[in-house]
Amino acid sequence: MSRLEPESVLWNMLRGGLATRALALVADLRVAEALAGGPRDVVDLASEVGANPDTLRRLLRALASDGVFAEEEPGVFRNNEASDVLHRGDGWDDFAHLFGGSWLRAVGELDVCSDAPAFQRTHGAEFWSWLAEHADERAAFDRAMLQGWEPRVERLAQLEWRGDEVVVDVGGGNGSLLVELLRRQPGQRGIVFDLPEANRDEASFDDRIEFVAGDFFQRVPVGDVYVLATILHDWDDARAAAILRTIRSVAPPGARLLILDSVVPPGNEPNGAKWLDLLMLTLFDGRERDEAQWRALLGAGGFEPVSIRDGLIEARCR
Template sequence: MDSERGVGVEELARAVGARPRNLATLLRYLAMLGAVTEGRDGFRLTESGALLRAGAPGSMRALALMYGGPFYESFAGLVHTVRTGQVAFDHLFGENHFDHFARDPQLAELFDQSMAAGSAMFDPVPAHPALTAAAEAPGGATVVDVAGGNGELLGRILAAHPSLNGVLLERPHAVEAARRRLEETGLGTRCAFVAGDFADMPAGGDVYVLSRILHDWDDERCREILRHCARAMPDHADLLVVERVLPCDGSVSLATAWDLHMMCNVGGRERHAAHYGRLFADAGLALVGRSPLPLDGNVLHVRKARSASA
């Protein structure tokens, strides 16, 4: 199915190996959701539905496969999580989210692609004042992307600021994917790649980035990660934490939905700004600014607390 011509139910059913009557029921539902539209020549994708195609600009296919696959199965265990506190993903799959994906290269790649599919949140990040200031520093500066996935965000930062160099820290199976991605875009020569865990935090960077990392973990693990950052950061360095922040007034926010998702699938959580502030303080850091991002995201600007750097 595409957005150029309509396709009849019988033809679609043959193509996907489905029963025509049952497929027609599904297509009517998808039409109601706005993913397809029906005309005289059959069904065709809408502008929104086209985002489910591989290779389409802004494709959400990987995200849909992830949430319609492992995460969908995990949400079947939501009641178990609410009643027992045990992570539903662990309960259903017998191991945690990260270990399960790391053992399956195809699933690991799909997860990285799904994370990149939500990259609209990153659009304003390269223009953050901390990165602009680093780019203007004499002699250049280095950005350390901690657990930077496939390099989507770091690539955007390096492309926006030719004077910056990058370091990407990731698990061994993921760091090679990031290396390939950044080399394909011509940015690999300006980036070093470190295979390791948070304890292997590269020291001496000018700007550190933690993008959608802290919400994966409980408070104690977050403090540990932030302490690794604080030890690696020179006194002048900035830390940019990209997360969704829970609203204090109960207003509608994607952060509230993701809070449920993180609880069910990884045992993490979204947090209020004040909660993050306490975690930063426990690690000898201080929240000095906050700026909004698309999709209810935020950049939390963090520096070493004065007492910690004195």
């Protein structure tokens, strides 16, 4: 593998914010969709999507130099494998919108000694309340969460199931995880529990799944299995433990807790969770956790670990 010059390592980081913003701009303009029929001259493309042609060309040229879109001949662009993902309809364009919009503005306010999360200081409201006030952003967030559910369902489906459990997906968002899990387990019933403003496709819910609106700091429905998919990393230790205690207060003694979150490994190897951790810090003062931190959190919430593996932490009531 070719080794990067030390200056190139720094340069690739320095330009990161520009790449994030460029991707958001072309995602918002739906450029990948406009190129779905084949290569197009940038002047024609700009006129369709409503952009300045010179600016669009420079954005696409920079993105193409990093492997998103391709410049086929001067001023003529086409999709490639990476830009095709932006018009696949599974949330990546919404991720690009969020990362390069309200999140990037908050990243600009991240510092090392502030009490409130950078998102709150930037936008004047705590993340979830802000989303509740901005229906379009909330909808983009829920669509973005469609991305990546398949491997998580796979992990869950490989566990041993009795087959007749009531599964409560706490903070279940758009419900796609539970819909897929129950499709594989015909005897189970499920509850998607989330804030009332969470967008979901209830047409995809069969009569074994219901949506229950509520606040997981107040109450959660009774069930046999509690799933927390990318929930606890949104919260600091005190509030994450409070969510676990809400569950513990209603969970029957044999209930299982299944947490789908990262376990940050030691060492210097590249790992997405190490960067996602900084996004969690920016948005909500949340955090990605290593094994010792998961053990401590489970204990504070009234649970004991059964197994702690990257992506899936299993626990039972203490």
